[in-house]
Structures are given as C-alpha cells and as structure tokens.
Amino acid sequence: xxxxxxxxxxxxxxxxxxxxxxxxxxxxxxxxxxxxxxxxxxxxxxxxxxxxxxxxxxxxxxxxxxxxxxxxxxxxxxxxxxxxxxxxxxxxxxxxxxxxxxxxxxxxxxxxxxxxxxxxxxxxxxxxxxxxxxxxxxxxxxxxxxxxxxxxxxxxxxxxxxxxxxxxxxxxxxxxxxxxxxxxxxxxxxxxxxxxx
Amino acid sequence: xxxxxxxxxxxxxxxxxxxxxxxxxxxxxxxxxxxxxxxxxxxxxxxxxxxxxxxxxxxxxxxxxxxxxxxxxxxxxxxxxxxxxxxxxxxxxxxxxxxxxxxxxxxxxxxxxxxxxxxxxxxxxxxxxxxxxxxxxxxxxxxxxxxxxxxxxxxxxxxxxxxxxxxxxxxxxxxxxxxxxxxxxxxxxxxxxxxxxxxxxxxxxxxxxxxxxxxxxxxxxxxxxxxxxxxxxxxxxxxxxxxxxxxxxxxxxxxxxxxxxxxxxxxxxxxxxxxxxxxxxxxxxxxxxxxxxxxxxxxxxxxxxxxxxxxxxxxxxxxxxxxxxxxxxxxxxxxxxxxxxxxxxxxxxxxxxxxxxxxxxxxxxxxxxxxxxxxxxxxxxxxxxxxxxxxxxxxxxxxxxxxxxxxxxxxxxxxxx
Numbered sequence: 001x002x003x004x005x006x007x008x009x010x011x012x013x014x015x016x017x018x019x020x021x022x023x024x025x026x027x028x029x030x031x032x033x034x035x036x037x038x039x040x041x042x043x044x045x046x047x048x049x050x051x052x053x054x055x056x057x058x059x060x061x062x063x064x065x066x067x068x069x070x071x072x073x074x075x076x077x078x079x080x081x082x083x084x085x086x087x088x089x090x091x092x093x094x095x096x097x098x099x100x101x102x103x104x105x106x107x108x109x110x111x112x113x114x115x116x117x118x119x120x121x122x123x124x125x126x127x128x129x130x131x132x133x134x135x136x137x138x139x140x141x142x143x144x145x146x147x148x149x150x151x152x153x154x155x156x157x158x159x160x161x162x163x164x165x166x167x168x169x170x171x172x173x174x175x176x177x178x179x180x181x182x183x184x185x186x187x188x189x190x191x192x193x194x195x196x197x
Numbered sequence: 198x199x200x201x202x203x204x205x206x207x208x209x210x211x212x213x214x215x216x217x218x219x220x221x222x223x224x225x226x227x228x229x230x231x232x233x234x235x236x237x238x239x240x241x242x243x244x245x246x247x248x249x250x251x252x253x254x255x256x257x258x259x260x261x262x263x264x265x266x267x268x269x270x271x272x273x274x275x276x277x278x279x280x281x282x283x284x285x286x287x288x289x290x291x292x293x294x295x296x297x298x299x300x301x302x303x304x305x306x307x308x309x310x311x312x313x314x315x316x317x318x319x320x321x322x323x324x325x326x327x328x329x330x331x332x333x334x335x336x337x338x339x340x341x342x343x344x345x346x347x348x349x350x351x352x353x354x355x356x357x358x359x360x361x362x363x364x365x366x367x368x369x370x371x372x373x374x375x376x377x378x379x380x381x382x383x384x385x386x387x388x389x390x391x392x393x394x395x396x397x398x399x400x401x402x403x404x405x406x407x408x409x410x411x412x413x414x415x416x417x418x419x420x421x422x423x424x425x426x427x428x429x430x431x432x433x434x435x436x437x438x439x440x441x442x443x444x445x446x447x448x449x450x451x452x453x454x455x456x457x458x459x460x461x462x463x464x465x466x467x468x469x470x471x472x473x474x475x476x477x478x479x480x481x482x483x484x485x486x487x488x489x490x491x492x493x494x495x496x497x498x499x500x501x502x503x504x505x506x507x508x509x510x511x512x513x514x515x516x517x518x519x520x521x522x523x524x525x526x527x528x529x530x531x532x533x534x535x536x537x538x539x540x541x542x543x544x545x546x547x548x549x550x551x552x553x554x555x556x557x558x559x560x561x562x563x564x565x566x567x568x569x570x571x572x573x574x575x576x577x578x579x580x581x582x583x584x585x586x587x588x589x590x591x592x593x594x595x596x597x598x599x600x601x602x603x604x605x606x607x608x609x610x611x612x613x614x
Contacts, residue, residue: 025270032266040262041255054262061266093611100610101603124253142215143250149217164208164217168243171211175246 013077021068060085079151127177131170139170205229210240388473389466390531394538399457402433402543412452416445432545440534469528480521487514
C-alpha cells in the first residue's frame with residue numbers, strides 16, 4: 001500500500017487536488033493549509049488594503065472549490081492556483097478602477113496609522129512600485145511565490161526568454177533603487193507607495 | 198558586461214543562481230565566475246537584490262480567514278457541482294463569459310427580429326400581389342368565375358356549355374338583319390364573352406411552342422399578342438393572348454392542357470346580351486333616321502343652305518352608324534372568339550454551361566466592374582460624409598470628449614489599484 005495515502009502531508013499538491021475533486025474535504029483542508037499563507041502574501045503585496053487581501057484569498061479558495069471538477073492533473077496545482085489568483089486580482093483591479101472612475105471612490109482606503117511601520121516594507125513597496133508593471137509581476141512571482149521561469153511564462157503568457165530578460169532587468173533596477181539613499185519613512189510615503197503597487 | 202567579451206550572458210548568471218540552467222550550462226557559468234571578477238560582481242548585485250526583497254515578509258494570515266473557509270467548505274462540500282454558483286459568491290460583473298453570453302444572446306435576438314421582419318414584409322407583399330390579381334379578375338366578371346387549383350384540372354363549367362348566339366357573319370349593309378331579327382325576338386339567347394387564364398408547366402418548351410401553333414390552326418384560332426422570354430440559365434416562358442372560336446373553346450382547352458401540367462386555371466364569362474340589344478336598337482334607329490334624311494333630300498327642294506344642312510345631318514348620322522357598327526362588331530367578336538390568356542413555363546433544370554467568354558475577357562470585365570464598384574463606393578462614402586459628416590462631427594465631440602476623459606480617469610485609477 002502507498003504510504004502517501006495514509007499521510008496527507010506527504011502527498012503532492014496534484015494528488016491532493018485529485019482526491020479533493022473526488023469529494024475529500026481533508027484533501028482540501030491540506031491544500032488550504034499549504035497555500036493560505038503564500039496566497040495571502042501574494043495578494044498582500046499586490047493590493048493596498050490587507051482586508052482586501054484576505055477577501056481575495058478567500059475568493060480564490062472558493063473559486064478552487066467550485067472549479068475542482070475541471071482540474072486536470074497534467075497542470076501543476078501551484079500554477080493553476082496562482083492563475084486563478086491572478087484572474088481574481090485583475091477583476092478586483094478593474095472593479096476598483098471602475099468605481100474610482102464613475103463613483104469617485106478612491107481605489108485604496110489604506111490607513112497608515114493602523115498598519116505596521118516596518119521600515120523594510122516601506123522601502124520595498126516604494127522600490128517595487130517604481131518598477132515597470134510587468135517587470136514587477138515577474139520579479140514578485142519569482143521572489144515571493146518561488147515560481148520557476150517556465151511557470152511564470154505560462155502564468156503571464158509570455159515567452160521564456162522575455163521572462164528571463166524582464167526578471168534580470170527588474171532585479172538590476174531594484175538593486176539600483178535600494179542602493180540609492182533611503183527615503184524618509186512616513187505615513188504619507190507609505191500610503192503613496194501602497195498606491196503604486 | 199557584454200556577451201562579446203564574456204562567454205556567458207548576464208541573464209545566464211542570474212539563471213545560474215536561480216537554478217534554471219542545465220547541468221552543462223551551470224558548469225560553464227560556474228567556471229566563468231571563478232575567473233571573471235566583473236561577472237562575480239554582477240552575481241553579487243543580483244544576490245543582494247534578491248536578499249533585500251525577500252526581507253519583505255507578509256504578515257500571518259488572519260485566523261478568521263481559516264474559520265470562514267471552514268464554514269464555506271462545509272457548506273459547499275461534499276460534491277461541489279461544476280458550474281453551480283455558490284450563494285455566498287458574488288456574481289462577478291466583469292466576468293467576460295457573462296458579457297459574451299449576454300452579447301451573443303442579444304445578437305441572436307436582433308438577428309431573429311430582423312429575419313422575422315423581412316419574412317413578414319415578404320409575406321405581406323406576396324399577399325398584396327395575390328389580392329390585386331384576384332380583384333383584377335373579379336372586375337372582369339363578378340357574375341361567374343371558376344378557379345381551379347394548380348395541378349388539378351377539372352371539367353369545364355356550365356359557362357362553356359352554351360354555344361355563341363351569333364352565327365351570322367358580316368354586318369355591313371343588311372348584314373345585321375339576322376341579329377336585328379334576333380334582337381327583336383322575345384327571348385334572345387344569352388351572349389357571353391368568355392375569358393380563360395391558363396398557366397401550364399411544360400417539359401419540352403420548343404415542342405410545346407410548335408404544338409401550340411398546330412392547336413391554333415386546327416381550331417381556327419389566332420394569337421392576338423405573344424411574348425417569349427428566354428433568359429440565360431433560367432426557365433424560358435411564353436405568354437400569349439389567344440383567340441379561339443367559342444364553340445371550339447372546350448376542345449381547344451383540352452389540347453392546351455395536354456401540353457404539360459396545369460399550374461393555374463381560371464375562367465370567367467361576361468354576359469353582354471343587354472349591351473348588344475341596346476346597340477342594335479340604337480343602330481336601327483340611326484339607320485331609320487338616315488333613311489328619312491335621304492328621303493327628304495330626294496323629295497323636297499329648297500334653298501342651298503337647307504340642302505347643305507340636311508347633308509350635314511346625314512354625314513353625322515352616318516358617322517354614328519359606322520361607330521356603332523364597329524362597336525357591335527367588336528362585341529360580337531368577343532362573343533364569337535373566347536380569349537385564352539395562356540402562359541407556358543419551362544420546367545427548368547440547371548445545366549452546366551461552358552464559359553461563354555474567355556478567361557482573360559472575363560477577368561478584364563471583372564476588373565472593370567471592380568473599379569467601377571470601388572469608384573461607386575468611394576463616391577458613396579464621400580456623399581455620405583458630405584451629408585452626415587457635420588452631424589457625426591457634432592456627435593463625436595459631444596460623446597467623444599466625455600469618453601476620452603472617462604477612459605483617462607479609468608486608466609489612472611487602474612494604475613493606482
């Protein structure tokens with residue numbers, strides 16, 4: 001008998017997803033435990049409001065719940081999950097932009113005073129926010145989500161060489177930005193950098 | 198650092214640290230790094246950048262997310278149904294599928310409406326044509342009409358039965374005596390001018406055309422009017438207004454129907470007995486008047502003016518008599534000769550025909566046609582712009598400016614999110 005069937009922790013993501021698609025709630029719980037933090041981080045670094053990040057994380061897992069029957073084992077679960085996350089993120093951005101355009105609602109209701117004032121986060125948000133949009137996505141997917149070049153290429157629908165060159169450009173730009181004199185840490189600065197990301 | 202001075206690309210150095218190179222590639226980059234200070238510095242810069250960004254750590258997931266997900270999972274599972282929307286999920290307004298389905302549905306509905314409208318218009322037109330035809334026929338004679346459905350020839354009705362009352366020929370001079378006699382009798386036979394309309398579909402058009410001439414000759418009839426249409430790549434047709442002696446109408450119709458299959462047939466008869474009697478009486482009176490004038494002229498003498506006046510009166514009455522005689526002749530001719538409106542249609546079967554013109558000729562013609570079409574289109578566009586350009590410009594300004602402003606704002610907001 002296969003050992004992995006006894007211990008959900010030893011099973012691959014894809015095996016768990018197959019089990020989940022057959023109705024195993026334990027398999028989904030295991031996947032949720034594995035990916036709740038990375039996925040929350042994924043949204044946390046891309047939207048201005050942590051509450052929105054939480055909401056989007058929840059929406060992504062709900063989408064996984066609903067789309068489980070359509071999952072094919074040939075696809076890497078991680079890539080599939082982040083693809084869903086990206087779709088939800090894009091929809092969120094469009095909605096926010098629509099509201100901002102027609103209803104006058106500001107796109108971010110971030111309150112700096114209630115957030116962490118860690119210097120690193122301020123610096124990073126500011127630096128990453130200055131990168132070109134696609135370079136930024138490639139860099140963040142590589143550094144935080146630890147996706148391979150091929151996975152990034154599949155996710156963003158880009159050629160592999162473009163991913164390599166954009167990642168190189170983003171890293172060099174980031175090195176240059178971080179090497180420059182550090183900006184002053186202020187709530188205003190944090191809010192501005194939030195908006196750019 | 199350039200690839201001309203270094204055997205490895207800077208991206209390869211980065212890929213080496215990311216573990217994205219093949220074993221051979223990794224070995225080559227590693228060996229180069231050991232020798233090249235510049236590439237080592239680059240590798241260091243990349244490493245520092247990666248290390249710096251990795252210090253940006255997201256906070257732990259809020260505990261309530263886990264609880265919420267547990268609740269939602271319990272609600273949704275077991276057996277999540279594909280495509281079944283969870284009530285807890287909000288409908289995504291931006292879902293492109295919704296737009297696609299909605300747009301497609303709207304397009305189909307519009308197309309269905311357009312097709313329905315076209316079909317209704319066509320049906321109405323067809324109905325109007327049919328109604329106008331029926332009313333036209335009814336006007337010919339509202340007393341008797343028989344209509345036989347296509348493909349179902351039936352026996353002649355009673356209208357065909359009575360033979361024409363006019364047997365005497367010639368009306369000049371005393372030629373109208375027998376008719377006058379008939380008119381003065383107590384119960385004159387009814388005089389009916391008959392009209393038959395026939396549509397026949399024939400297989401062999403040329404043979405049918407020849408047979409038609411034979412039928413007419415056999416029954417002593419003639420063609421009053423004749424039109425033959427022979428379009429290319431379409432069914433030929435023949436339309437004629439025939440005159441057939443009334444006594445032979447029945448047998449002639451039988452011969453006509455034998456030419457092919459009857460698609461449509463209608464018959465009508467107009468009774469002209471009263472009209473004929475009136476005309477005969479008026480003619481008789483006019484002749485008597487003429488006789489009296491002539492007698493006056495012969496028996497009495499007077500002034501020249503009086504003589505001229507009597508001659509004038511005689512000429513006037515003579516003119517009236519001749520007009521009435523012609524009218525009477527036409528009327529009797531209508532009774533003696535029935536009118537048959539015959540339409541022969543070829544049962545057309547398409548044939549593969551060889552090109553009539555050479556390829557180069559056709560290409561030349563097509564080119565010329567294309568040029569003239571292009572010119573017509575361009576002219577149409579110019580005319581359209583001349584006619585509607587100012588209005589379009591006004592609407593462009595009215596709608597364009599807000600759209601551009603909204604789009605810019607949307608782009609700005611989109612960049613901020």
